[in-house]
Amino acid sequence: MEIIAQWGTVFVALALVFGLYMTWGIGANDVANAMGTSVGSGAVTVTQAIVIAAIFEFAGAFLAGGTVTATIRNGIIDATAMAGHPEQLVYGMLASLVAAGIWLMVASARGWPVSTTHSIVGAIVGFAVTGIGVDAVKWGKIGEIAASWLVSPLLGGFLAMLLMWSIRASILTAENPFQMAKRWGPVYVFLVGWIVSLVTLFKGLKHLDFHLTTSQSLLASTIIGVAVAGVGKHLIDRVRVDEAADRTFHYASVEKVFTPMMIFTACAMAFAHGSNDVANGIGPMAAVVSIIRHGGEVAQKANLPLWILVLGGVGIVVGLATMGYRVMQTIGTRITELTPSRGFCATLAAASTVVVASKTGLPVSTTHIAVGAVMGVGLARGIGALDLRVIGNIVASWLVTLPAGALLAALFFFVFRLIFG
Amino acid sequence: MKSTNPIAALFGRSPFKAMQKHMAIVAECVGEVPPLFEALIAGDQESVLRAKERIFEREQAADAVKNQVRIHLPRSLFLPVDRRDLLEVLDRQDAIADIAQDIAGMLVTRRMTVPENMQADLRALVRRSVDACSQAVTVINELDELVETGFRGPEATRVETMVETLTRTEDETDRLGIALVSALFAREDSMSPISVMLWYRLIQCIGDLADSAKTVGDRLLALIAR
Numbered sequence: 001m002e003i004i005a006q007w008g009t010v011f012v013a014l015a016l017v018f019g020l021y022m023t024w025g026i027g028a029n030d031v032a033n034a035m036g037t038s039v040g041s042g043a044v045t046v047t048q049a050i051v052i053a054a055i056f057e058f059a060g061a062f063l064a065g066g067t068v069t070a071t072i073r074n075g076i077i078d079a080t081a082m083a084g085h086p087e088q089l090v091y092g093m094l095a096s097l098v099a100a101g102i103w104l105m106v107a108s109a110r111g112w113p114v115s116t117t118h119s120i121v122g123a124i125v126g127f128a129v130t131g132i133g134v135d136a137v138k139w140g141k142i143g144e145i146a147a148s149w150l151v152s153p154l155l156g157g158f159l160a161m162l163l164m165w166s167i168r169a170s171i172l173t174a175e176n177p178f179q180m181a182k183r184w185g186p187v188y189v190f191l192v193g194w195i196v197s198l199v200t201l202f203k204g205l206k207h208l209d210f211h212l213t214t215s216q217s218l219l220a221s222t223i224i225g226v227a228v229a230g231v232g233k234h235l236i237d238r239v240r241v242d243e244a245a246d247r248t249f250h251y252a253s254v255e256k257v258f259t260p261m262m263i264f265t266a267c268a269m270a271f272a273h274g275s276n277d278v279a280n281g282i283g284p285m286a287a288v289v290s291i292i293r294h295g296g297e298v299a300q301k302a303n304l305p306l307w308i309l310v311l312g313g314v315g316i317v318v319g320l321a322t323m324g325y326r327v328m329q330t331i332g333t334r335i336t337e338l339t340p341s342r343g344f345c346a347t348l349a350a351a352s353t354v355v356v357a358s359k360t361g362l363p364v365s366t367t368h369i370a371v372g373a374v375m376g377v378g379l380a381r382g383i384g385a386l387d388l389r390v391i392g393n394i395v396a397s398w399l400v401t402l403p404a405g406a407l408l409a410a411l412f413f414f415v416f417r418l419i420f421g
Numbered sequence: 422m423k424s425t426n427p428i429a430a431l432f433g434r435s436p437f438k439a440m441q442k443h444m445a446i447v448a449e450c451v452g453e454v455p456p457l458f459e460a461l462i463a464g465d466q467e468s469v470l471r472a473k474e475r476i477f478e479r480e481q482a483a484d485a486v487k488n489q490v491r492i493h494l495p496r497s498l499f500l501p502v503d504r505r506d507l508l509e510v511l512d513r514q515d516a517i518a519d520i521a522q523d524i525a526g527m528l529v530t531r532r533m534t535v536p537e538n539m540q541a542d543l544r545a546l547v548r549r550s551v552d553a554c555s556q557a558v559t560v561i562n563e564l565d566e567l568v569e570t571g572f573r574g575p576e577a578t579r580v581e582t583m584v585e586t587l588t589r590t591e592d593e594t595d596r597l598g599i600a601l602v603s604a605l606f607a608r609e610d611s612m613s614p615i616s617v618m619l620w621y622r623l624i625q626c627i628g629d630l631a632d633s634a635k636t637v638g639d640r641l642l643a644l645i646a647r
Contacts, residue, residue, distance in 0.1 A: 036429070172571070330429060335428065337434075367427055370428060374428075378501070381571040382501065383568075384433075384568055387431060387498055388497045388499050
């Protein structure tokens with residue numbers, strides 16, 4: 001306890017610095033992956049993507065980021081195992097942040113495939129096993145998380161495939177695809193607003209003390225869906241047939257209808273990403289802050305201070321503005337093959353999968369889910385050419401990132417213990 | 422920084438645009454065949470040579486694009502169609518340019534004259550064979566639309582109709598070829614045996630242009646049918 005009393009301010013300061021660094025890294029790298037399908041299909045420019053990301057990452061983190069943060073913070077480690085030694089948990093969480101941050105920096109500088117989620121989860125497990133003991137880890141929860149890493153890209157792919165089939169049947173293979181696109185477009189936009197808000201609002205937002213019954217959440221999300229669809233319809237109605245473009249590619253005008261629709265999926269994706277990935281940075285930070293604030297008591301049910309969520313959102317936006325836009329530009333120029341209709345399917349499927357994971361409190365990889373969703377569109381014979389070697393890279397990122405994060409975290413854990421006693 | 426960004430790395434180079442580009446070059450190559458024969462009929466050796474040069478140059482350009490498509494089509498690519506079927510279409514496209522080259526080569530290695538009574542039939546055969554090639558180009562131009570619709574629906578039906586037209590044109594060239602051979606047969610005794618032999622081969626080759634164009638269409642139907 002005296003260690004906490006003596007070094008408390010230092011620990012909080014370190015947690016804030018490391019946590020901000022982590023969220024900055026997320027903004028610099030991950031957000032670009034989440035927005036890549038929107039920028040690549042030409043639906044939004046890089047500048048628009050940054051504005052959308054800034055607003056909706058923040059909203060996602062603030063409105064729906066609490067559950068995953070709770071998982072990272074006290075869902076993986078059994079806090080009762082260290083009730084007498086709160087400083088061990090502080091060292092561990094700080095070590096995890098440093099380990100994941102360094103690993104992400106090294107790996108992305110070398111061009112190795114990485115996942116923020118995998119490195120932070122690997123780091124937390126790593127310090128807990130080596131520093132405290134195998135029993136300190138809630139292996140059941142880890143099993144759940146690992147399963148979600150496998151299931152979520154598959155689910156994203158499956159949803160994307162269904163969407164592609166649906167859009168093909170209702171619009172693309174219809175006799176007059178342009179009119180059908182205009183008719184059904186608002187319905188699909190409704191789906192974007194409805195799914196995201198339903199998942200988010202289902203049973204209310206606990207950390208904001210905002211409670212809803214099932215029917216209330218259904219009603220609220222339907223109202224939001226209709227409102228979003230209204231805006232969508234307004235934008236879709238302005239799309240005109242481009243006869244010159246249709247001569248070289250008969251579906252050019254149809255694709256133009258999907259362009260404004262993709263603005264909504266881009267927002268949904270940024271929201272989803274914010275709701276899941278911001279926790280990687282602020283989860284450990286929140287754990288440290290909570291222990292210090294409670295004078296060393298490891299509070300299991302402590303509320304997440306809102307200012308920490310806000311800080312996480314700020315970190316992401318700064319990362320995006322300083323470095324993320326460049327990654328976004330690179331991705332945007334590389335994936336010109338993705339047309340707006342395909343981008344719409346992939347992005348909506350990915351965003352839906354991620355918000356479901358966020359609501360359940362499962363930290364997933366937005367990037368892997370986005371890859372899964374694009375694959376799903378490809379399986380529906382929707383994309384010219386997909387390079388399957390990426391799957392190998394993703395498996396590699398699993399196999400490499402988890403032990404790397406774990407080893408580094410264990411190392412830093414002992415370093416902190418040496419320094420502070 | 423190496424880009425192993427998974428989202429960017431996921432997208433391979435789509436072969437369909439390149440296939441259309443290849444076919445456009447093949448069309449330019451075949452487009453020189455009627456001027457070649459007009460020059461031959463007119464006895465204008467200089468123009469024959471000029472047309473031959475153009476045909477050879479376009480054939481090489483087509484080859485270059487073909488190789489590019491093949492290089493960028495590794496087995497790790499996941500395509501909406503069977504990779505082998507697609508390469509088969511590409512080979513058939515390229516065969517058209519090869520045949521045009523053969524024809525041009527034949528006409529310059531040996532000075533040939535067109536007997537008066539064969540000129541009309543020859544013109545007709547050449548025109549319809551080149552028509553068949555143009556129809557194959559139209560069919561291949563639908564590739565990106567087929568990808569867009571997932572090789573299904575009215576677009577697929579439209580392409581099937583186009584291939585039917587192509588098949589009919591090819592049938593017509595068969596009949597025109599036979600007519601031309603008959604005209605040749607009637608004059609056989611008044612021509613040198615070597616000339617007669619070459620003419621038979623030439624008529625065969627012109628027909629092959631249409632034949633290859635038809636197989637391009639057939640192979641494309643195989644892509645749709647998967």
